[in-house]
Every structure is written in structure tokens, then in C-alpha cells.
Amino acid sequence: MAKYILKRLLQSLLTVLLVVTLVFLLMRLMPTDYFFTEDELMKLTEEQKHDRLLASGLLDHPLKQLADYFKGIFTEGDLGVSRRIQANQPVTKVIGSKFSISMELGLKALGISLVIGVIFGVLQARYKDGILDAVGTAYTVFVNAVPSLVTYSLILAFGSRVLGLPSMFTMRKPGPSSILPMVCLSIGSIAGYMLWTRRYMVDELNKDYIRLAKLKGLSTRSVMYRHVLKNAFVPLAQYLPYSILLTVGGSLLVERFFSVPGMGPLLTDAIARYDLNVVQGVVLLYATLGILGVFLGDLLMSLIDPRIRLTNKGATR
Amino acid sequence: MKKLLSLVLALAMVLSMACITTASAAEITDLRTWETTSRELETWNIQKSQAAQDLNVLCNLFDGLLTNDASGALVGNAAKEWSTPDGGKTWTFVLNDGMKWVDKDGNEKADVVAQDWLTGLEWVLNFAKNDSYNVSMPNDMIVGAKEYYDYTKQLTEEQGEEAALALTADGKFAELVKVTAPDDKTIVYECLDAMTYFPSVATYNCLYPLSAKLIEEIGVAGYEAITWENMWYNGPYVVQSFIHQNEKVLVANPNYWNAEGVKRFNSVSIKMVESVDTAYQLFYNGELDHVQPSQATLTTIYNDKNHEFNKNLVEARPTKYSYQMHLVYDVNNLDGTPYTDWNTAVANKNFRLALYYGMDMTPYLARTNAINPLSCQNYAYTGNAVAVNSQGIDYTQLVRDELGLQYDYNTYVRYDAEKAAQYKAAAIEELTAKGVKLPVNMVYYIKGDSQTAMDSAQTLAQVIADGLGEDLVKLEIRTYISSLTNEVRVPQYNCLFINGWGADFADPVNFLGQETYNDPAAYYSNNYSMINKATDPDLIATYEEFTRLVNEAKAITDDNDARYAAFAKAEAYFIENALTIPASYEVAWELTCINPYSKVYSAYGIQAYRYVNWETNDQIYTTEEIAALAK
Numbered sequence: 001m002a003k004y005i006l007k008r009l010l011q012s013l014l015t016v017l018l019v020v021t022l023v024f025l026l027m028r029l030m031p032t033d034y035f036f037t038e039d040e041l042m043k044l045t046e047e048q049k050h051d052r053l054l055a056s057g058l059l060d061h062p063l064k065q066l067a068d069y070f071k072g073i074f075t076e077g078d079l080g081v082s083r084r085i086q087a088n089q090p091v092t093k094v095i096g097s098k099f100s101i102s103m104e105l106g107l108k109a110l111g112i113s114l115v116i117g118v119i120f121g122v123l124q125a126r127y128k129d130g131i132l133d134a135v136g137t138a139y140t141v142f143v144n145a146v147p148s149l150v151t152y153s154l155i156l157a158f159g160s161r162v163l164g165l166p167s168m169f170t171m172r173k174p175g176p177s178s179i180l181p182m183v184c185l186s187i188g189s190i191a192g193y194m195l196w197t198r199r200y201m202v203d204e205l206n207k208d209y210i211r212l213a214k215l216k217g218l219s220t221r222s223v224m225y226r227h228v229l230k231n232a233f234v235p236l237a238q239y240l241p242y243s244i245l246l247t248v249g250g251s252l253l254v255e256r257f258f259s260v261p262g263m264g265p266l267l268t269d270a271i272a273r274y275d276l277n278v279v280q281g282v283v284l285l286y287a288t289l290g291i292l293g294v295f296l297g298d299l300l301m302s303l304i305d306p307r308i309r310l311t312n313k314g315a316t317r
Numbered sequence: 318m319k320k321l322l323s324l325v326l327a328l329a330m331v332l333s334m335a336c337i338t339t340a341s342a343a344e345i346t347d348l349r350t351w352e353t354t355s356r357e358l359e360t361w362n363i364q365k366s367q368a369a370q371d372l373n374v375l376c377n378l379f380d381g382l383l384t385n386d387a388s389g390a391l392v393g394n395a396a397k398e399w400s401t402p403d404g405g406k407t408w409t410f411v412l413n414d415g416m417k418w419v420d421k422d423g424n425e426k427a428d429v430v431a432q433d434w435l436t437g438l439e440w441v442l443n444f445a446k447n448d449s450y451n452v453s454m455p456n457d458m459i460v461g462a463k464e465y466y467d468y469t470k471q472l473t474e475e476q477g478e479e480a481a482l483a484l485t486a487d488g489k490f491a492e493l494v495k496v497t498a499p500d501d502k503t504i505v506y507e508c509l510d511a512m513t514y515f516p517s518v519a520t521y522n523c524l525y526p527l528s529a530k531l532i533e534e535i536g537v538a539g540y541e542a543i544t545w546e547n548m549w550y551n552g553p554y555v556v557q558s559f560i561h562q563n564e565k566v567l568v569a570n571p572n573y574w575n576a577e578g579v580k581r582f583n584s585v586s587i588k589m590v591e592s593v594d595t596a597y598q599l600f601y602n603g604e605l606d607h608v609q610p611s612q613a614t615l616t617t618i619y620n621d622k623n624h625e626f627n628k629n630l631v632e633a634r635p636t637k638y639s640y641q642m643h644l645v646y647d648v649n650n651l652d653g654t655p656y657t658d659w660n661t662a663v664a665n666k667n668f669r670l671a672l673y674y675g676m677d678m679t680p681y682l683a684r685t686n687a688i689n690p691l692s693c694q695n696y697a698y699t700g701n702a703v704a705v706n707s708q709g710i711d712y713t714q715l716v717r718d719e720l721g722l723q724y725d726y727n728t729y730v731r732y733d734a735e736k737a738a739q740y741k742a743a744a745i746e747e748l749t750a751k752g753v754k755l756p757v758n759m760v761y762y763i764k765g766d767s768q769t770a771m772d773s774a775q776t777l778a779q780v781i782a783d784g785l786g787e788d789l790v791k792l793e794i795r796t797y798i799s800s801l802t803n804e805v806r807v808p809q810y811n812c813l814f815i816n817g818w819g820a821d822f823a824d825p826v827n828f829l830g831q832e833t834y835n836d837p838a839a840y841y842s843n844n845y846s847m848i849n850k851a852t853d854p855d856l857i858a859t860y861e862e863f864t865r866l867v868n869e870a871k872a873i874t875d876d877n878d879a880r881y882a883a884f885a886k887a888e889a890y891f892i893e894n895a896l897t898i899p900a901s902y903e904v905a906w907e908l909t910c911i912n913p914y915s916k917v918y919s920a921y922g923i924q925a926y927r928y929v930n931w932e933t934n935d936q937i938y939t940t941e942e943i944a945a946l947a948k
Contacts (some may be wrong), residue, residue, distance in 0.1 A: 158597070167599055
């Protein structure tokens with residue numbers, strides 16, 4: 001197992017480096033015009049543009065820039081400084097100030113989604129084709145069919161005008177002001193967990209061992225929770241570490257909508273502003289978390305279900 | 318008993334009315350304003366910033382030499398007086414007493430001294446320190462500035478960044494740049510030429526102070542990465558908190574030198590919101606003190622007489638931008654060959670004048686201001702309130718006098734169907750004789766993902782079709798993906814640009830100087846109209862005459878009234894020949910608890926968002942109240 005973990009970690013490190021290198025070089029393929037705002041493009045002379053690019057180091061050879069970047073990371077843990085998101089601030093500071101906010105909101109929303117989603121999914125499977133199942137299915141269809149921004153607008157209007165909740169997230173009152181963003185973050189994931197829990201449980205319910213258990217006289221409750229849910233949870237568990245780690249990434253839509261100062265819009269903002277160091281920093285973080293999430297998911301799955309052996313040939317993901 | 322009851326009721330009514338009056342007169346002490354998340358502050362370094370979203374905040378944290386008042390006039394700020402002994406070549410500013418640099422908690426750090434303006438300018442002009450930001454105006458105006466900038470650039474290239482970063486306002490800067498501080502209270506700038514408008518440049522952040530003691534404390538690298546937490550303030554507010562993409566809170570500087578001289582809020586919260594619709598939602602919930610509703614919301618409120626905000630809609634004051642329809646005189650087809658039909662047509666004076674007189678722009682103006690479109694009417698090239706003569710007459714009024722076009726809020730006065738028909742007939746005859754295939758397509762590019770731009774372009778196409786029919790010219794709308802400059806302007810695909818231009822300082826040369834012929838510094842000539850590439854002799858002769866008139870006006874440096882009159886003559890000539898066609902001003906609608914006529918009104922520079930001397934009301938102003946305040 002230790003050998004397997006070490007091997008996967010080395011593979012993961014290599015993958016992260018490849019992703020970062022690729023993104024680094026791809027960003028350098030973008031025309032340097034994107035370095036400037038449209039206003040600057042209109043007003044600056046060619047000489048002034050050249051001077052700006054020269055001062056920023058972007059006129060150096062891309063491979064030299066890449067070598068300097070990795071040297072900074074490996075020798076000093078330095079991801080460079082932001083150019084425009086927060087000018088001249090270290091990228092680690094820019095990201096650091098945001099990811100804890102996203103993670104806190106995301107973890108709470110994930111917890112709510114898991115509890116509500118799994119419980120409702122179980123109830124839907126238990127009372128398949130009943131009223132509860134129909135209500136759950138209608139909810140899932142509604143959430144997936146209605147555009148997120150419309151749902152968020154309805155939640156905002158109802159929450160702020162009827163319930164009197166703050167319409168915007170504020171660090172001065174993080175508790176009450178995070179209720180509406182959390183509801184919006186949870187609403188989609190609840191539908192997801194409901195859908196998959198129901199589906200996996202219905203699959204399990206149709207299997208022979210369940211029929212046998214029932215024939216042996218086990219109670220429905222015992223069958224549902226000791227056998228069906230446990231087995232149905234295995235595929236869900238695989239994505240749990242991934243989901244937990246990716247809460248760091250935040251949600252672009254929800255965070256934009258409620259002005260949550262989290263990670264969600266950071267990558268798109270950084271790309272739009274040609275803030276290369278921030279783009280690379282965020283990509284490095286996301287790549288690391290993504291790969292780590294998948295890896296931890298595999299480990300967790302093997303822990304929950306001893307039949308799964310990661311080290312056997314053909315068993316790894 | 319009845320009498321007593323009546324008396325009590327009357328008393329109660331009077332008291333309640335008094336209460337209402339008192340309540341409505343209460344001023345806001347803690348302002349709640351907003352900005353969209355796409356316009357978040359990027360840098361706290363005022364020497365470096367060129368973005369309005371930064372400067373709207375930073376202008377509250379620093380005092381420059383001068384500022385503007387609510388009418389747009391220049392008034393003292395850090396400087397209490399300013400003068401020129403030689404008609405505008407040398408300018409002397411004398412600072413107020415008792416100004417202090419403070420930290421974010423208001424603790425005194427140092428005195429504000431004249432040397433701070435030299436340190437600030439050295440930073441701006443130093444290639445290694447400021448990455449060429451904000452250098453244009455000082456380089457074009459101050460003796461030795463360009464030489465110092467070139468020196469630091471060369472030093473960086475030859476000896477590395479460290480050598481240039483080690484420079485200070487002493488040494489080479491003092492040797493080259495003609496800015497001096499004879500004592501702690503006096504700053505003297507020597508201009509390249511007589512510049513009567515130089516004081517207006519003193520409102521701009523390229524001439525803002527920077528304490529050498531702060532640089533000593535945190536180092537050059539520290540100042541490059543300055544934040545609200547470690548910077549020094551000398552303005553009316555300090556920053557209490559900043560949460561990126563969420564909220565900035567400014568509080569009154571407790572050690573402000575002019576605390577008695579200006580009215581300030583106790584605090585100003587600037588909330589970052591996703592869109593104007595979200596801002597409206599917050600305003601509706603009572604969480605903001607003003608909002609400019611989106612077009613759809615505005616229409617809903619305006620059309621619903623029972624809407625709770627129907628009686629509160631007020632027109633904002635015009636922004637500093639003057640929008641023009643810039644005609645392009647050298648256009649290419651998509652394959653890079655010259656678009657000969659257009660190039661021939663646009664060089665024809667009758668063709669241009671048919672466009673000039675043939676467009677009733679009212680529906681197009683309604684795209685900006687659906688309620689009062691004619692509030693946006695613009696017949697001049699220069700922006701409003703850029704310059705005012707000694708009789709207090711706005712420069713654009715002088716232009717309108719020359720043109721014989723006065724504002725009329727019932728009709729769009731430039732539109733003249735009779736003249737348009739005459740010019741159109743003449744243009745058709747002349748262009749047909751030259752072999753131009755009519756109607757000629759006037760190619761106009763808009764951003765592909767903007768429905769607003771598409772709607773405006775279609776309105777403009779209809780305006781042209783309504784006024785001139787479809788046998789002379791048709792607007793052909795095309796789209797670009799992300800960069801107008803790279804995808805359209807540089808390859809010269811556009812026949813028409815509609816652009817807003819705002820002044821950097823208080824002189825018409827700011828506008829007209831961009832259009833002169835064969836002048837490398839004329840921005841619009843070189844980048845938009847492409848007049849320097851045109852070949853039609855009549856068109857070139859017209860531009861040469863305009864350039865001569867502008868140069869004549871520029872040469873008048875001892876009499877501002879004569880200078881403005883000469884510029885107005887040049888501008889009228891430019892417009893009468895329809896070398897560009899004035900399009901609109903920006904006048905939006907808002908719901909507000911702030912009297913817009915009490916705010917700084919600035920047609921140039923960075924002062925417009927200073928939260929000082931604002932008159933407010935804790936109730937939303939009504940339309941009538943603001944109308945009364947406007948008088």
C-alpha cells in the first residue's frame with residue numbers, strides 16, 4: 001500500500017507540473033495586447049506599450065520565464081506577485097485571503113447538502129413511486145431545469161424581502177449574511193446527492209442479495225440501512241474527498257451574485273486581466289486539489305469497501 | 318370640548334409635520350455606496366494608478382494640490398494659493414499649514430512638505446519604479462521630465478533595475494527636472510511652454526505627493542506593493558477595512574488638516590455588487606443610499622405612476638465624456654484592399670453634410686436616456702465644463718454660438734430635412750460621377766456579445782434610414798470578439814467609431830489637439846480618422862485649415878478669453894465641415910439620497926468621487942426636490 005501511495009504521489013506531482021507548464025506556456029501564446037486594457041490599447045503609443053511589457057519581464061523568452069517561475073516556487077515557495085487583481089501583492093496572499101472564505105462556506109453547504117440529499121435520496125428509494133419520491137424528483141427536475149441565476153434571484157428576493165436576511169455577504173456579519181449564499185450553494189448539490197443516492201439504492205434494491213436478505217426475514221429498515229445504503233454509498237464516497245477539497249475553489253456564480261470575496265471568480269478575473277501569476281497560482285492550486293481529491297477518493301473507497309484492492313493489477317483508477 | 322379637540326388635533330398635526338420636516342432634513346452620516354465587481358480597486362499606489370475605479374477611492378485618501386468644487390471651478394486643496402509670474406511658463410503653489418501624514422489609524426507620521434511633491438513626481442517618472450504609468454502629461458508639460466524618464470529607462474536597461482530604483486528626488490532628478498521646493502511650503506514647476514491650464518493638471522494624480530519618510534520606512538519594494546494597511550494618508554479619509562470584491566470602509570481621518578473646512582461622512586462603505594440590478598435590489602432593501610437603475614428597471618418605475626419610486630427619479634449630471642461619431646477616411650476591405658467607395662464618399666463634403674443634417678438623433682439619445690433623450694444632445698466636440706471664460710460662459714456655449722445651434726429640449730435642432738435633402742442630392746450626383754456604387758455601406762463594428770450595443774447600432778441604422786433614405790448610405794453592423802483595437806481599428810475595417818472622450822486638463826486643446834493634420838501627437842488623427850493616410854486634396858485642405866486655426870488658438874497664451882474664442886472658431890469649422898459629427902453626452906437617471914449638485918463636478922482629473930461637502934437626505938430625494946436644488 002505504501003508503495004502504491006508513493007507511486008501515486010509521484011505521478012500526481014508530475015501531472016501537476018505538466019499542467020502548470022502547459023498553462024504557463026499557453027498563457028504566453030496569448031497576444032501581449034491582452035496585457036493592456038482596451039483604454040490603454042487606445043491611448044498608449046507603441047513605445048509606451050513596449051516599455052510596459054519590458055518592465056513586466058514579458059519580453060523575455062517564455063522558457064526563461066518558466067525557469068524563473070519554477071525556481072521561485074522550489075527555492076522560496078514564491079508564486080510571484082499579482083499584476084492587476086491586487087497589484088504587487090504576493091499571489092499566495094491574494095489566494096490565501098480568499099480560499100478560507102470559500103472553503104468555510106463550501107464545507108457548510110456540502111455538509112447541508114450531504115445530510116439533506118442523502119436522507120431524501122434514501123426516503124425516495126424507500127418509498128419509490130410514492131409522494132415523497134415524486135416531490136424529490138420534481139425538486140431535482142426544477143433545480144436542474146431552471147437557470148441558476150433565476151433560482152438565486154428568487155432566493156435573494158424571498159430571503160431579503162420576506163425573511164429580512166442580508167442581501168449581500170459581509171465580513172462584518174458573516175453569520176446572517178452567509179445564509180443566502182449557503183442556501184444557493186446547497187440547492188444544486190442537494191438535488192445531486194438525492195438523485196444519485198436514490199439511483200444507487202434502487203440499483204442495490206434490485207440485486208439478489210437483497211431479495212435473499214428479505215426472504216431470510218430481515219426487517220426493511222435493517223436491509224435499507226445495513227446493506228443497501230452502505231453499498232450505495234461506496235460510489236458516492238469516492239467523490240467525497242474531491243468535493244471537500246474543491247470547496248476551496250468556491251462558486252463563481254454564487255460568490256459573484258452575493259459579493260462573497262472568495263475564490264470563485266478569481267480565475268476568470270485573472271485571465272480577463274492578464275494577471276498571469278495569479279492564473280498560474282490558481283491553476284497550480286486547482287490541479288493539486290483535483291489530483292489529490294481523486295487519489296484520496298480511491299483510498300477512501302478501498303477503506304469502505306474491502307473488496308476493492310488498489311494494488312491489484314487493473315484495479316487502480 | 319370640540320374647540321379643545323380641534324386645537325389638540327391641530328397641534329398634533331403641526332408637531333407631526335415638524336417631525337416629518339426634521340426627519341426629511343436629516344443628513345446621512347454613514348454613506349453606503351457601491352461599485353460593480355468588475356471595477357474593483359487594483360492598486361493602492363496613487364502614483365501608479367490610471368484606472369477610475371482606483372482613483373475614485375484614492376482621491377479620498379490623498380490631497381493633491383488643487384481640487385474642484387461643485388460647479389467645476391478649480392479650488393485649493395493642499396495648496397492654498399497658486400500663481401504664475403510669467404504668463405503660464407512657471408507655476409508656484411503654496412501649501413497650507415498643518416498638513417500631516419497619518420497611518421490607517423490616524424496616527425501622525427510626518428509633516429506634509431513641498432518636497433513630497435518632488436518625491437512623488439520622481440516616482441512617476443522613474444521607469445523602474447512606476448513602469449511608465451502616468452508619465453505622458455508630465456513628460457509633455459514639465460521641463461526635463463522626459464529627459465529624466467529616458468535617463469531612468471536607459472539606466473535600467475544598462476545597469477539593471479536596482480540602479481534606477483536607488484534614485485531619489487535629489488541627484489539626477491533635481492539636475493534634470495525643473496521642479497523645485499525652495500522651502501517646505503512652496504513648489505515651483507517650470508513648464509515647457511506657457512500653459513495657462515497647468516493648474517488643472519495639479520488635480521491629477523501624476524502630480525500627487527509621496528513622503529520620502531514613508532519610502533525610508535518601507536523601502537522602494539514596500540511602496541511598490543503598498544496596501545491600505547501600511548500606506549500613509551493625507552486626505553479626508555483613511556481606510557478602516559478592505560475586503561477584496563466585497564466591501565471597502567473609509568472613515569473620516571481623525572487628524573485631517575482641514576477637518577473644519579470640509580463636511581465629511583463619519584464613514585463611507587463601498588459595497589461591491591455583481592450588477593446594477595443587484596445594486597437596485599440592495600437600494601430597494603434600504604442597504605444603499607443611491608443607485609442608477611438599469612434601463613429596464615428605470616422604464617418600469619417611470620411608466621408605473623403608482624411605483625413607490627416613481628416620484629423619486631432624478632436626472633444625474635452629465636458625465637465628463639463627449640461622444641462623437643468619428644468618420645474614418647482610410648478604410649480597408651476585409652481582404653486588406655482599400656474600401657474605395659467609402660473612402661471616396663467620406664471625402665465628399667456634401668456626403669458628410671448630408672449625414673450631419675440628416676440625422677434626428679433623438680431615438681439614439683433615448684438609448685442613453687429614455688425619459689429625456691434631449692438631455693443628451695451634444696452639438697460640440699469638446700466636453701461640457703472643460704473650460705469657462707472670464708464671463709463664466711462655458712466653452713461649449715461659445716462653440717454653439719459659432720454654429721448657431723442652441724439647446725432646445727423639445728426638438729433636436731441640428732436635424733434639418735431640407736438641407737439634408739440638398740446635400741444628399743449633391744452628394745449622389747458627385748459620387749455617381751466618380752463611379753461610386755451607391756448606397757455606400759458605412760461599416761460599423763460593435764462587440765459581439767453586447768445586446769445593448771446591437772440595439773443602439775440598430776437604432777442608429779434606423780435614424781440614418783429615416784433621415785436619408787437608403788439610396789445614399791446604409792449602416793452595416795458587424796461584430797468583433799474582444800478587442801476593438803486589434804480586430805477593427807488597427808486593420809482599419811471601421812468606417813465609423815462612436816467614442817467618448819474626457820479631458821485630462823482644462824483646455825479645449827485636450828480635444829481639438831487630437832484631430833490636427835500631420836501631427837504625430839494628434840491621437841484621433843493617427844488612430845481613428847486616419848486622415849494622415851487620406852489622399853483627397855479637398856479633404857486634406859479642409860483639415861489643414863482646421864489645423865491652422867487650432868495652432869493659432871494654441872499660440873494665444875496670455876489671454877484665456879481670446880484663446881477660447883479662437884478654439885471655438887476652429888471647433889465650429891471642424892464641425893461645420895462634418896469632419897466629425899457630435900453624437901451625445903451621458904446623462905443617466907438615479908434614485909438617490911445625495912444632492913448631485915453638491916458633489917464635486919469635474920470635467921477632468923480624478924476629483925469627481927471625493928466624498929466631501931456632499932449634501933444628503935436620509936429620505937430619498939424627490940424629483941421636485943432635486944429640480945429645485947438644480948436651480
